[in-house]
Amino acid sequence: MRHIISILIENEAGALSRVAGLFSARGYNIESLTVAPTEDPSLSRMTIVTTGTDRIIEQITKQLNKLIDVVKLMELSSGSHIEREMMLIKVKAATMAQREDVKRLADIFRGHIIDVTTTTYTIELTGSGQKLDSFIEALAEHKILETVRSGVSGIARGEKSLQI
Amino acid sequence: MELSGAEILVHCLKDEGVEYLFGYPGGAVLHIYDALYNQEDVNHILVRHEQAATHAADGYARATGKPGVVLVTSGPGATNAVTGIATAYMDSIPMVVITGQVATANIGSDAFQEVDSVGITRPCVKHNFLVKDIHDLAETIKKAFYVATTGRPGPVVVDVPKDITDPNIKIPYHYPKQVNMRSYQPKVKGHPGQIKKAVDLLLSAKRPMIYTGGGVVLGNASEQLRKFVRTLGYPITTTLMGLGSYPWNDPQFLGMLGMHGTYEANMAMHDCDVLIAIGARFDDRVTGKIAEFCPDAEIIHIDIDPSSISKTITVDVPIVGNVADVLDDMNSQLELSSKKPNKKALDQWWKLIESWRAKKCMSYDRNSDQIKxxxxxxxxxxxxxxxxxxxxxxxxxxxxxxxxxxxxxxxxxxxxxxxxxxxxxxxxxxxxxxxxxxxxxxxxxxxxxxxxxxxxxxxxxxxxxxxxxxxxxxxxxxxxxxxxxxxxxxxxxxxxxxxxxxxxxxxxxxxxxxxxxxxxxxxxxxxxxxxxxxxxxxxxxxxTDQTENVYPMIAQGKAHNDMHMSPYADLPQDPERELS
The missing domain is CATH 3.40.50.970 (Thiamin diphosphate (ThDP)-binding fold, Pyr/PP domains)
Structure with a gap:
């Protein structure tokens, strides 16, 4: 089962490696991991997408909570939540036909073309991981030069919030 | 009072009440050793190898309950200490290890005797710190002691770069009386609802078993445990780490359990219907085959560390808290409870246990001409x-x-x-x-x-x-x-x-x-x-006899009721018969 765990962690050197080290030392999976400071610069917010049985997920959350730097933790996927991922994708767009088709696909997926050269388009696309996957599939006939995905960020719906 | 980083460090140890500092000098800690030279509050013990410094501090901690303190230099000093740090970590021993580090400006440059001590020790410490500013030094030391000694104890490493201890840079010294860490708030008291549930379950048992571990020793809960066990009249076994928390010659004590545990302790584990685990972590040397661990038992587990609960064995009544506090609460609930242990069932259970005990699983050849x-x-x-x-x-x-x-x-x-x-x-x-x-x-x-x-x-x-x-x-x-x-x-x-x-x-x-x-x-x-x-x-x-084996023995991955027994067990009168 896929789970999303959100963590508030002290924004200190080495905090990320404590989390990453925990996952590798105990053999847990990480599908994606994102981290950046919050509105309070002393805290970072981390979103980890992982897979495992309920038992493993319970251990992961307990082990994460045990890390001294972890202030608070929430398993997002246990409740109603929103998740988003951002992708930057550079596609070959040299001929008129290519340029038109890529532009059309970007529009359909509500992406933005954010950089243009005579031979390439770079598109920014935000959405669920599945949506990004679908976009990549839709581009099958085109030559993808580069794909950059941010990994999932998530937030709970409604008034529930992860704060100290 | 203006002090250098090195002097601050020594003052912190003194203010923390540290009696003994086990260590070995080297380049990165020379300023600290100089600060140790002219004082008599902290006794430095010079070992012959850094591993021994950590083990000595560890032994001190296990015997006294106070944190062991270690000082080693950077690079090989730190790596030699790792085995001792990992040893303390696995057994939850409070320890503060100060490692020297190359000067801040040289970190990451592959300098002489440089090693990423924080990185190397990360998986085997409760927490570690790298001090990058002399102004953080005293508070970091305070935090190190606080983290090492509270909650589930463990070793904490403080990595101190050489420039932080520079004798020429002095700042006012103040050792904080306490620290508050928003990210670390260990829980002490057990949940009252869970405790009540546990007491009810215990009193409904027909074949109860008490299994205790090192947490009782570390949590200073021996007195509470003895009262608890005697009130209930239930059999008790301890892990290797729990020995001494209950007197070995008490009739309710079945001896150690696990791979080299007694026949009666392991059989009672296998056959019990309610198991209470107290400050024990279901280690693989204790559980044997997970799938056949206490197959008929409902399990209560008291532990200060939530991650120990349902890690390998799923439990029915988890209680997170300090063992001594939880046992105190349980003891007072037992006193108040109108329900009493099921005497009839308990008598039968003890009869069965005595039949296992009669096997005398710890027998050995007392007539040998070799030293046993x-x-x-x-x-x-x-x-x-x-x-x-x-x-x-x-x-x-x-x-x-x-x-x-x-x-x-x-x-x-x-x-x-x-x-x-x-x-x-x-x-x-x-x-x-x-x-x-x-x-x-x-x-x-x-x-x-x-x-x-x-x-x-x-x-x-x-x-x-x-x-x-x-x-x-x-x-x-x-x-x-x-x-x-x-x-x-x-x-x-x-x-x-x-x-x-x-x-x-x-x-x-x-x-x-x-x-x-x-x-x-x-x-x-x-x-x-x-x-x-x-x-x-x-x-x-x-x-001693070269071929003597440790019995009983549960082979790795086997169940509690599957033991290799001493050839002398069950035949105290005539051991020769079985052998020939």
Whole structure:
């Protein structure tokens, strides 16, 4: 089962490696991991997408909570939540036909073309991981030069919030 | 008061009440050693290898309950300390390890004696810190002690770059009285609802079992445990780490459980219908085959660390809290409860347990013309009246010490249970002897283990530590040999120690007394002679039966009711019959 765990962690050197080290030392999976400071610069917010049985997920959350730097933790996927991922994708767009088709696909997926050269388009696309996957599939006939995905960020719906 | 970083560090230790600092100097910590030079508050103990510094601090901590403190230099000083840090981590021992580091400006440049100490120790510490600013130093040390000693204890490393301790940079010193960390708020009290549920479940049991571990020793909960066990009248077993938290000769005590536990303890585990685990973590050496662990039992688990609960064995009633506090609450609920233990069922249960006990699983050949290791430990118990602090290394001798010494009090059995570190015993004994100079401290070891930290005989001479070393010398790495006999068809691959040193001469070279015992009839008188030398370290090189095995034994991955038994078990009258 896929789970999303959100963590508030002290924004200190080495905090990320404590989390990453925990996952590798105990053999847990990480599908994606994102981290950046919050509105309070002393805290970072981390979103980890992982897979495992309920038992493993319970251990992961307990082990994460045990890390001294972890202030608070929430398993997002246990409740109603929103998740988003951002992708930057550079596609070959040299001929008129290519340029038109890529532009059309970007529009359909509500992406933005954010950089243009005579031979390439770079598109920014935000959405669920599945949506990004679908976009990549839709581009099958085109030559993808580069794909950059941010990994999932998530937030709970409604008034529930992860704060100290 | 303006102090340099080095002076601040030493003042912090003094203000923290540190008696002994176990360490070894080197380039990155020279400023600190200079600050140690002109003071008498913190006694520095110079070991001969950094691993021994950590084990000595660890032994001190296990015996006193106070944190052990270590100071080592950067690079190899830190890496040598890692084994001892990991040892303390696995057994949840409070320890603060200060490692020197190259100057901040040189970090990351592959400087001389540079190693990423914070990175290397991260997986085997409770927490670690790199001090990057002298203004953070005192608070960081305070935090280190706070984290190491509260909640589930553990080692904390503080990495201090050399420039932070520069004698020319001085700042005002203030040691915080307490620290508050928003990210670390250990829980003490157990949930009252869960405690009530547990008490109800316990009182409904027909075949109850109490299984306790090192958490009772670490949590200072022996008194509460004794009251709890006696109130209920239930059988109790302890893990290797819990020995001494309940008196060994009490009729309710079934002995140790697990791989080398007693027949009665393991059978009672297998057949119980309600199990309460107290400060124990369901280690694989205890559980045996997970799928067949206590198949009929509902399980209650008290532990201070939530991540210990339902880690390997799913439990029915988890209680997170300090063992002593939770047991206090349980004891008062038991007093108030109108329900009492089911006497009829309990009598039947005890009858069954007594039938297992009658197997006398700890029997061994008492008529042998060779010295039996078990006999050595039994005589050791008699000579020391069961009051010694016993440290051990790792292997057969460790199991025999655990099985045959008979511990009455907590904090007296000091061994590396989790990591299983050979070389632990002698340095740990040094830490214990420093803490309790008047007490008898024994290191039970083997001729293999003792050689892993034997250089500490020199430290013992320097500080006049009259440790008694009881080496069960069977000319084999005994536990390895035993596994090779049982599971590798007697292929004794590299488990035989050839070219053993003359331990008597070696001990004498270090300035101590060495005694070799080869004959059964010499055993007791020579041991008595050794223990009469109160102020001398004596190394007893005892030549024991080479082929003796530790029994009972549950093979790895087998269930509790599947034990290899001693050929002498169940036949106390006529052991020869079974053998022929």
């Amino acid at each position: 290791p078990q006999a050595v430990i039994e005589i050791l118990h008699e000579i020391t009246k069961g009051n010694a602090y016993v440290t051990s290394d790792v292997g057969q001798h460790q199991m025999w010490a655990a099985q045959y010494y008979g511990f009455d009090k907590p904090n007296r059995w000091i061994n590396s249970g989790g990591l299983g570190t050979m070389g632990f015993g002698l340095p740990a004994a040094m830490g214990v002897q420093l803490a309790f100079p008047e007490e008898t401290v024994v290191c039970v070891t083997g001729e293999g283990s003792i050689q892993m930290c034997i250089q500490e005989l020199s430290t013992c001479l320097q500080y006049g530590l009259p440790v008694k070393i009881v080496a069960l010398n069977n000319r084999y790495l005994g536990m390895v040999r035993q596994w090779q006999e049982f599971f590798y068809q007697n292929r004794y691959s590299h488990s035989y120690m050839e070219s053993l040193p003359d331990f008597v001469k070696l001990t004498e070279a270090y300035g101590h007394v060495g005694i070799r015992i080869e004959r059964v009839e010499d055993l007791r008188p020579e041991m008595e002679r050794a223990f009469a030398m109160k102020d001398r370290l004596v190394f007893l090189d005892i030549v």
